[in-house]
Amino acid sequence: MSALARLSLNQETIKQWSLPELVEGCARAGVGGVGLWRGPVQEYGVERTARLVRDAGLTVTSLCRGGFFTADGWLSDNRAAVDEAAALGTDTLVLVSGGLPEGSRDLAGARERVAEALGELAPHARACGVRLAVEPLHPMFASDRCVVSTLGQALDIAERFPAEEVGVVVDTYHVWWDERAAAEIARAGAGARIHALQLADWITPLPAGVLLGRGQLGDGCVDFKGLVAASDAAGYAGRWIEVEIFNEGLWARDGAEVLGEVIARYGEVLG
């Protein structure tokens, strides 16, 4: 299997593309996998998206995202996300936990709440054949987006459940700085809990709000080779690698050109 054969394009990387453009662009470029987001999928129609992707012979490698477990209606919303993942034919629902409740300073409590929420959601996900993939986000998002800040924390939570129910996402952007990343990847792999592997580079200066500061592969300082090698050594070899970059500069460009660049850079940083 060539490295390129594992490449999946997360649709947020080229969000200027409609779903038909995404599917056509990937098929034309020989990219066999796509990671989808609930918003554009719902807008286009879940069944219609599933058909579109299936007819093009593409694999949906993950659905982003459920989580935000302190929001009103979180359980029904997350059950719907599981249903959408199942309808799209992906076995992986990415979960971002959400931040601290308004006015709270209790991070440990918020992290415990994530485990409780997973316990409530897991039976439905299991029944649908969808694995819940807890994504640790960089600690700069701990207060307002995701109280799960390290791969170690994500695994501490995931390991309370069977691996076929709950695993983790390894996203290079979020874990690159962590000296424990390689060891936690090994731990995750040993437990068959690496449910998704996503790539983006770390670049500075960070923009206001920091969410859209991800870099094109090779523009920053992430050791992609090391992190992918660690994942592969932990049993992830041969499985999908998603490129997921949120960057306004990429969104302003021609989608096909961006995809071409992603493919080239992907080859360079892993080659």
Place this chain on the structure above:
Amino acid sequence: MSALARLSLNQETIKQWSLPELVEGCARAGVGGVGLWRGPVQEYGVERTARLVRDAGLTVTSLCRGGFFTADGWLSDNRAAVDEAAALGTDTLVLVSGGLPEGSRDLAGARERVAEALGELAPHARACGVRLAVEPLHPMFASDRCVVSTLGQALDIAERFPAEEVGVVVDTYHVWWDERAAAEIARAGAGARIHALQLADWITPLPAGVLLGRGQLGDGCVDFKGLVAASDAAGYAGRWIEVEIFNEGLWARDGAEVLGEVIARYGEVLG
């Protein structure tokens, strides 16, 4: 000793003040300690600053900062920083390591380089009676400002040296998200390596560049009580607590008003 008796104002919190304004403002407000920065001290004159502070009966609780160990001339610059600290009568020089060398993806190597640099600097610091205080910065600064990202990493480095030579800075802004913070504070205290304790709150959204995103005490989600209690339990009780906030909003206001607010908030969050 009242809580307020431990309050030290890091001058960067009210950088609109000149050194004479700072010293007069602190003395008037009953704040007995100041944390100083090399730039304004050099501009005003090191000996002149030392006299000014001494005559007002203030204690210089730390000098910020040395470090940036990959810059040209780092050793002579850091030796000068040690000399300035000694001249100011403070026993604590805060060190921020600097980020990755241009084009490097080798974080582990960069962290090792910090330990080597400390080894070169420590004899001079010891001879001058100045302790080197390694400050871990939030992981969002790992690439461009400080490769030492956690208190645990800072201690791993510091513990290669005697405690009277190298310790750490506990800054709530940088460690609040880390579930290991309390345990690492205990470890640091057990080794007599908490050389400084600094407070700032975590608020969002982060501004572009993220450096000036620190919040006034009480405006964010940092558990000050918990972190200060952990430090005190680890042997830090009775020692200086610096408030160090970089925030353009505070800099735009009247200095005395900001100091009054800092004092009030300090009492509230720790009271």
